Amino acid sequence: MNVRFQRCVANLLCRALLFLLPPHQRDWALAIQAELAEIPEDTQALLFALESFRGLAPRAIGLLLMQPVLSLMAAEVRASRAGAGGGFGVVRGPSPVGVLCAVGAAAMGLVYLTLAGAPVRYLGGNVGALLIGLVLWALARRIPASVGHASGALILGLSALLLVTSLLGLRVEGASRWVGLGGVFVQPSLILLPLMLVGFSRTRTPLATMGIVVAALAMALQPDRAMAAMMTTALAAVAATHADRPTSLALLASLLSLAVTLLRPDALPATPFVDQVLFSSFSVHVLAGLTVVAGLVMLLVPGLLGGARDEDSRLARRAFGAAWLAAVLAAVLGNYPTPVVGYGGSAILGYVLSLSLLPGPVRQGEDTASAAPDEARTSRDLHSKVSLA
Structure with missing residues (x-):
């Protein structure tokens, strides 16, 4: 070497x-x-x-896996201290609550899959996707805010991946929405598009706008009505309160994309345990149907909770809630994947990743300057730590 x-x-x-x-x-x-x-x-x-x-x-890696739980526990401790000592009130942010919703919805999905007699590998696939998503969530939450100026370029890069999928991806019944990775088929739009929409709501730069336009083109080419509807619904929610030029341009592109997908035929049949889960679950058992309903409701909770720190945070929550509401409605109305509670790791990864851009817990009235960062602690003996390692 x-x-x-x-x-x-x-x-x-x-x-x-x-x-x-x-x-x-x-x-x-x-x-x-x-x-x-x-x-x-x-x-x-x-x-x-x-x-x-x-x-x-x-x-x-173990700490990364535990970070969502630890974040929630820390928020609970701060809330209890504030209530007991008359300190600063804590507004529960959607990030730790969102992780609980993701885990809860995935658990509801496992109950449904078990009652419906799905193959064991389906259950393992969903659990694996959830664990990978939580690790990525923890990593994304630790990216410094100083790299926020590159968000537009990142959205544009992700949109290029969606465009490549529409041109070179696996084609089934005229639709090109999937990519094969080591024998596992994933839907990149279901993973990346929610993240891009929440990111765009907070970073409406020219590059980000171009990325959304390219993504709209990709959805029209695939074609994918569910994802085009997700784009339109999320951008409409943002434009309803913040109709600036980038948002209006992105919304227009998504509307055109949705119109194209509605005009093009979509003859894909329903896939067991993936599509039409809400209706098929009740035919299995009333308990299976109720768990699916509970899981779908959990998916929408993070978009409704959390303190409104600033305009970008409010827009991010609206885009998140609207995007996943559109995904749920599309799964109810057509043969499209039922997010998180149905079989499929793409929706689980997309949901958890989009959670990473939502605002976290906020303590109202707290003087942020008084919080000493961990890096300001007294320096330790580095060579003694080498010996311990």
Whole structure:
């Protein structure tokens, strides 16, 4: 192996640890990085980095999986302290509540799939998608706010992926909406479009607007009435209170896309455990039907809760709620995937990812300057942590 390549891999492992570890434990990664710089031989440096990564990465990933639960617990503790001590009132933000709704809706879906006699691998697929989504949620929540200026470029890049799917994706009955990944078929629009719509509601830049227009073109080409309706409904909810030029242009593009999808034929049959779940669940058992209804209601809760910190936060909640309401209605009215409670990891990933852009818990009246960041704590002995690692 090339010597420079070994050193590069070692440095990348250190950076990965620095990103994965929570703020109060990042000194471990800094200590490993400092120790790595003192090792002159590149092979030994790589072995040291690999061993350090093997020791700390499982802990970091475990903390990421637990972060949604810990966030909710922290919000509850702050709420109880505020109520007991007469301190600052806590407005429950939709992010931790949204995670509970995602987990609850997925659990309702597992109950339905079990009662309906779905294959075990369907249940495992939904559980796996939920776990992956929670990890991505935790990672997305830790991205610094300073990179927000790149949101428009990100939306444009994601829209290019949707356009590629419409041109080169798996085609079934004239519709091209899916991509095969190692034997698993996913629907990129159901994963990416909710995230893009919530992001656009907060970042209405020229690049973001262009991305929404490209996404509308992709939905017309696929064609996908459900996703075109999701775009139109979410953008209409934003335009109802904030009809600026970017929003109006994006809404016009989505309306044209929806019109094209309505004119083009859509002959896809219903897929068991995926489409028409609301009606088929009651034919299985009344309990299965009630769990599906409960799960679908849970999906809409995050768009209705949370403190209104600023205009962008309110618009984000409206776009989120409108997008998933449209997805639910499309699943009821046509042969389209029933989000989260039906079989399919794409909707689960899309739902959890779109949660990451919603505002979190807010303490009204709190002086934010008084909150000392973790990074301002007294510096620790880095080399002692290397020894412990």
